[in-house]
Amino acid sequence: MLLEREEQIEGAIKDAAQKREEAQAILAKYEAQIQGARNEAQAIIANATKVGEEMKEEIIAGAREEAAKSLERAKAEIEREKARALAEIKEEMSTLIVLAAGRVIDKELSPQEHERLIQDFIVEAGELQ
Template sequence: MLTDGFVLGAASGGFTVLDSLYQLLAFLVLMWLLKKFAWAPLMKVMKDREEHIASEINQAEDAKKEAKELLQQQQEMLKNARQESHTFIENAKKQAEVQKEEIIRAAREEAERHKEAARLEIQQEKENAVAALKEQVASLSVLIASKVIEKELSEKDHAELIQESIKKAGEE
């Protein structure tokens, strides 16, 4: 009967306890071999891969931080450049306004000088004309006096003499 217990289902196909023990032993030996020769290197590869991925993630985070910092620096530089250009434009406008006022002031002064020079020239010409007129009147007076002395004039002759003298003065 004991042999009957070891042979379970021998009649049905041959599955025995010994087969089970053999399979269990083979499984354990296989597990031990896998652990010793395959599991350790596999775990080492997995650990290296995990470290590599962690390193890549850290590098990516560092690069992202650096890119953010660079972006902030660039934005700050752009802001400063805009401010400087705005200040430069405002200064240029102020300087242009000052130059415009200076040019207008200089033009007004020049116009006043020309106006004063023209006024002085007109005054001088007027004085010259008055002096010339005085000379002509004096010479006409002398001429009239000499003619009066030469002859005694009637009122009619006197008026004609005056008209004639005025005509001569106008022609000269």
């Protein structure tokens, strides 16, 4: 009976040792899986950060490009408005000068002098163009 009890104890010890080895193997396997998951998570985070930075740079570049285009459009519009305003001012000044000159001419010039001044004006206007 003592021998039988001793064999049972040895069997239990061997069984416990085997189960301990199996548990350690399972633990090592899970630790490896956890480490793999951590590595994968770090890779995903690094990739997401990289993609985010690239997107940020693209957005900034697009915004700068759009701002430059808007500035160019605004400059072109300003130039068009400036040219239009100058043309209007020139036209208005021409009208006023002609009216003022007409009043002076009507009062002081003979019809022949009047005709000569008109011809001179036409020649000068042609030279300005």
